Amino acid sequence: MPQPAAAENRGDGRNIVLIGPMGSGKSTVGAALARRLHRPHVDTDQFFVARHGPIPAYFSLHGEDAFRAEEEKIVAELIDSPRPSVISLGGGSVLSRRTRELLAEQLVVLLDLTVAQATQRLGDGSTRPILGSDPVQSWVRIYAEREQIYRDCADIVMSPDDEHIAVRVDTIVRALNTTFRRDHSA
Numbered sequence: 304m305p306q307p308a309a310a311e312n313r314g315d316g317r318n319i320v321l322i323g324p325m326g327s328g329k330s331t332v333g334a335a336l337a338r339r340l341h342r343p344h345v346d347t348d349q350f351f352v353a354r355h356g357p358i359p360a361y362f363s364l365h366g367e368d369a370f371r372a373e374e375e376k377i378v379a380e381l382i383d384s385p386r387p388s389v390i391s392l393g394g395g396s397v398l399s400r401r402t403r404e405l406l407a408e409q410l411v412v413l414l415d416l417t418v419a420q421a422t423q424r425l426g427d428g429s430t431r432p433i434l435g436s437d438p439v440q441s442w443v444r445i446y447a448e449r450e451q452i453y454r455d456c457a458d459i460v461m462s463p464d465d466e467h468i469a470v471r472v473d474t475i476v477r478a479l480n481t482t483f484r485r486d487h488s489a
């Protein structure tokens with residue numbers, strides 16, 4: 304009989320938090336990972352939209368600084384959830400120092416991706432206002448600005464690949480189990 308994943312049956316109170324650049328699969332993979340681990344899934348962008356409406360409209364009306372301030376509050380609320388969850392963060396959440404401090408207490412998985420994958424996945428970028436009129440060029444610049452921050456926050460770095468999402472989830476669960484064992488070995 305298959306053994307339950309250690310990440311599922313040996314929860315230590317930490318949330319599993321997915322970070323990474325736009326299009327890396329935080330929302331899609333996060334939902335599938337949560338199903339696999341029988342944990343709740345929350346997505347900070349979706350929570351933002353439920354509370355404040357669409358992100359592009361919010362950016363136009365209030366600007367990026369106001370968005371970041373609200374995003375920081377939402378991340379803190381969701382990390383404080385009573386049940387350890389899988390949390391998909393908005394791509395720029397790690398820009399907040401307060402968020403980075405909270406992430407230091409969580410199990411953080413960075414999903415990386417290549418420029419070619421980003422080009423395929425971003426479409427016209429219209430749902431991601433920070434990308435502007437040239438989504439790929441903006442994505443490359445933003446990725447370069449943030450790459451070290453993502454790496455510094457991460458306990459696990461998932462290299463880019465073209466795996467099916469279910470296979471990606473298997474790979475992440477294996478990496479999580481290794482990290483759990485390492486963190487809880489005597």
Ligand SMILES: Nc1ncnc2c1ncn2[C@@H]1O[C@H](COP(=O)(O)OP(=O)(O)OP(=O)(O)O)[C@@H](O)[C@H]1O
Nearest residue numbers: 324325326327328329330331393394424466468471
């Ligand atoms: N491993 C994968 N293989 C193929 N396609 C993928 C994979 N992961 C995600 N995708 C696709 O890429 C697109 C972007 O994924 P998703 O919205 O989950 O990214 P994200 O990291 O949440 O982006 P954002 O920061 O903008 O919220 C979606 O269409 C999704 O189906």
Ligand SMILES: O=C(O)C1=C[C@@H](O)[C@@H](O)[C@H](O)C1
Nearest residue numbers: 325348393394395431432433
């Ligand atoms: O990388 C970013 O700065 C963003 C990513 C998205 O997830 C959204 O949070 C928003 O579009 C900003």
Ligand SMILES: [Mg+2]
Nearest residue numbers: 329330348391
């Ligand atoms: Mg997302």
